[in-house]
Amino acid sequence: MPDIPREQALAYRIAEHGLHRSAGEVTELPLLDLGLQDSMRDTALLSLAARLSTPVTPESLVDDDRLALVWSHRGAPHFHRRTELPELVSALVPLNDQDALSRMMWQKKELSDTGVSAVDVLFETARAIRKVVTRPMTKGAVSAAITKLIPPSFSRWCRGCGATHVHEQLMRLATVHGGVRLEAGQTPATLAPLEGRERMSTSPAPEAAARVLERYLRFNGPATPGDAAGFTGSARSCVTEIWPSDRLTEVRVAGRRTFVPTDQLTALENPPTPRGVRLLPPLDPFTQGRDKAVLVPDKARAKEVWKIIGSPGAVLVDGEILGVWRTKASGKRLRFTVTAFDPLRGKDRADLEAEAERAAAARGFRDFAVDWA
Template sequence: MRTLTKEQVLRCQRHAHHLDKKLPRKQRLEAVSACGLVNSPPGSWELAMAVRVAALTRDDLRSDLIETKSLMQTWSLRGAPTIFPTAEAGTFLNALAAQPDEVPIYAQPLSYTAQALAAHRHELLEALRQACAVLEHKTIVGKAQLDHDLAEAMKPFLPKTVRDHADEPSLVAENQTLLEAAVSYLLRQCALEGRVMMGERQGNQPAFTSPAVWFDHPLDRSAPPRQIVEKFLHCYGPATVQDFARWSGCGLPQAKRLWALTEADRVEIEVEGKRGWMLEADLPLLESLPPESPSIQLLGPHDPFLDLPQRGWILPDKSAQKKVWRTVGSPGVVIRDTQIIGFWNARVQREKTAVQFTLFETLDEEKRFQVQTEMAQLQTFLGRSLGTCRFVE
């Protein structure tokens, strides 16, 4: 077993996330390919791309997602809307689809709804698979409308004992039926099976369609399942199977099945007394990567780099961690030399953005100017101008 310092590992992790040096614009798909980009809240993937790719425009991203369709968006990691290269659908979809004896991603809470419906999960899932065929004939706008339309389309494939309860009130949300709630829980598995995806947004609403319709052909989902674990380890190793389960959203049995596929490709590493696994192929990076030059960097809310299992490496103060990693409404962060030194929140009013930076340590005027310059560049990328900047220490 090899012993490494956290500085060595962080240098590799930042390199894997393309945060040590921006990619050229023509290589922008590499930034998405690294570990996918969870797009929740909507638009967060754009900020993640802006800090990884030089001279990028939002038109580039729209072209990749809507026109050339070299990128696609559907539910994947942790059951959240995720953007990834279309050519890697097998890695970000098929690999994460649960086998019959495994609980699908996002479906863990389904049991109470299934019990109220007097139905079994497999029965509901098979009916939903059949119902997804409606997406081959029409685009559905809005998530609530999608749940409703698919629930209605499921009914002919369900026994009367289940249909009798289908329109009863949901146990988890207002203005939702039991069957619509079941659809919401199980849609992630159908997305991973290549049956539903997001198309072009209609105003502020997502639009849903079938991949076969969107691309005019079925998705190629034939990539080896081990590749999703390899991507995780490349970006977040050294890590454990439990870390992989949290990042992917898989239940532990499914995570262990996928993890085992990489047994021959990973090595155990110790950092500050804690053990984890890295890809053996990444070890040469420890010697070849040069030290990063001192810099200040802004990352947007929910940036993939913030999914590191080792939060204490980039922000040791546990009270400060609670302010950065929130259940709802996580902020963006200010990073200096691999360490989080503060966070930021933005509010848009009349095309101008007011930003507040809350700092964990003092910055001199020169560093504050760097922070403001970085923020102004991000706002320009978003098509807005930077209004006020306030620093709180």
């Protein structure tokens, strides 16, 4: 079994993530094969700004009709190529009840108490969503409407809303099966029917699901089956059943038995050396890798990068996460506060300020400032 140094594994990931800025426009970015998460304010835009060689603007994603924003992996919103949605939806069909319950994540126990098969819960909710969403509607309006159509056990009392409504994670997982997307750039969250939506299928597609695992390993490998299961939200035992072992090679990274697609071995063995600075937003695909101890071995630093509430962005310097950053808007100015774990070289500080200018422009700010904590 080949032993891959940690630094080499990270250099490989950085190249596969497009952080060398080899792509000039969004649909050329290979990372879209897996999806680009957009869970926080401008997350996807800032992830693009760190990767594309051309300027990114607030309209770069919203106005691109080749993309669709849907609740996909783990029920999180991701941008995907529209042409790839049919296969994606097939891959998101749970393999069995155990898999469906695992994808419910923090609401797993409540939904297991319904007395109904978790797969049936998912698709009964999806049918209600398909019936309700025939035009753009706010998330709140959709939630209220489908709550009236589904059994009471699929809903809960929400103290924050002061109302009883469908479980949040259940709604997120069911929406794409109901042929519904999110309207990009809309506040409050707005749902709309997918153009040309196909008939709903409830049949598992193990091969499509296995390809998602393989793509995770391409961009965030070498990694373990558990890492891949953490990304998809699937039950670990279900991932083991569909593990595409005939297309993978086992290697060892930082003492762990991990896997990488066999057709990526050449890229893993000789990745380009990471150079320069990138500002990665919170929930960037690179820091979404499940093996956090490989990304940031120092536990104290890892706690600064991945906060339980309100994680900052990460400062990537020559392939290592060497600090964190936050922003605060003040009028027409976007102010960056950077906390470096170690003193940065003058060139790195200058490069960071250039990256801050790109990030500010992506969010529509012409003026910016960088404060060093």
